[in-house]
Amino acid sequence: MPLATQERTPVSRSRALRAAVELADAEGIDAVSMRNLAGRLGVVPMALYKHVANKEDLLDGMVDTLVADLPRPEPGPGWKPAARATILAAREMIVAHPWLRRVIESRTRRTPTVLTHMDSLAGAFIAGGLSADLTHHVMHTLGHRIWGFSPEAFDAPEEPDDATPPADPQEVAAMVEHMSATYPAITAVTLAAIDGDLSRLGEGCDEQWEFEFALDLLLDAFERLHTGSRGSRNT
Amino acid sequence: MPLATQERTPVSRSRALRAAVELADAEGIDAVSMRNLAGRLGVVPMALYKHVANKEDLLDGMVDTLVADLPRPEPGPGWKPAARATILAAREMIVAHPWLRRVIESRTRRTPTVLTHMDSLAGAFIAGGLSADLTHHVMHTLGHRIWGFSPEAFDAPEEPDDATPPADPQEVAAMVEHMSATYPAITAVTLAAIDGDLSRLGEGCDEQWEFEFALDLLLDAFERLHTGSRGSRNT
DNA sequence: CATCCGAGGTGTACGACGTACACCTTTTAT
């Protein structure tokens, strides 16, 4: 005999998606399995398939859930600040949900929600007077930066292990020596980034700063292309 | 009684990695499972673990195998053409192995081989006179472009299904109408890219061109930052 | 009222996957 019916609000697509986002936030994206998520919802795994087509659809939906809340670029002052603000808002979303970057990267479908976001950003450029052609190239150049992240080829790998133990200075010095001999350029770059202060070695760099640096570099370059071609060339 | 001993060259790490690359080239990255790869090598799955630590290590190794063959930037004429040539060579590698992009994106370790490539590229900038600081930002800005691809947020999704059937023009026109109403900016951009010729709708855009456009845009911007700061600022 | 239906939930089962562990065999070095 079942316990006193603990009334369970029935699962719905949006409830499932929100639960999945919460689960990913709390325990990481690997914890988001159909079985695990179903458990959270007090339901058997297969029940989820009444609300999502399959796991891909679940992940698409999770992205949609978050992307739908992004602000649209404000029409007005100019395309550059509008695009900048929109992209930085997307970045806040990425920072708030660390698993989101990888999930977006792995998406293969373009959902209407995602298309809407892309359209409103492209629309900002067009409204600002950029030609459709230039807007096209601009969107390509921005790439995933549209979503608030750039592909961080140069980044320190995420270290899931507990923070590196302090390690005595002598050992560190020897390591740096070795690095410097093997990878002179990278070492020079790294040392410059921490002002030569070896105690700051584990810090990693200021991603936000790097992101905005690259973003502004690109926006400025776009502006140069745009104004440089007004009336004379066909971009 | 076993068949006449068909002499099998013993598996080695590099043989396993090369076989894995071939397998991925031939059947896609999903076909690269420990079991499948072992089968190809005429060996039981667990035998692979004598040569790779685990699957992540296998994937790392596959990347290394290819990255090791990349040319280093030539010292000489200037950092810009040197970096450009190196990055475009990496791009050729990516194009030749379509699975490689995703695998590189998913790597979490930086192997010595990969560090060596990054170091030689960073070294080109430094040899060209860019400060360590500027080189740092430059590497970040290039992001995955270092590896010959940019994150294609704006790309058509890869369509694994057979090419879209020709679809009669009337239907296409209606679809475009609908798209244009729902996503005006994207539609304008897309139509511009195909010169309004609806028969070219499925084409997708010239990725190589977009890649080089973005690459050159960035390299030019770096140059402007560099020469603009010579002797006056500390970048 | 009786009936039906469809939306939501269940239970079982299958075929992958990565890999731990204990064991065997072959090659090589001494």
Added chain:
DNA sequence: ATAAAAGGTGTACGTCGTACACCTCGGATG
């Protein structure tokens, strides 16, 4: 000849996504 290392085997476990057949309600409809 012998010992040890290097390479290969076989079994087993836990996890995953999901196909398929079934059940169970709460209305809507005759």
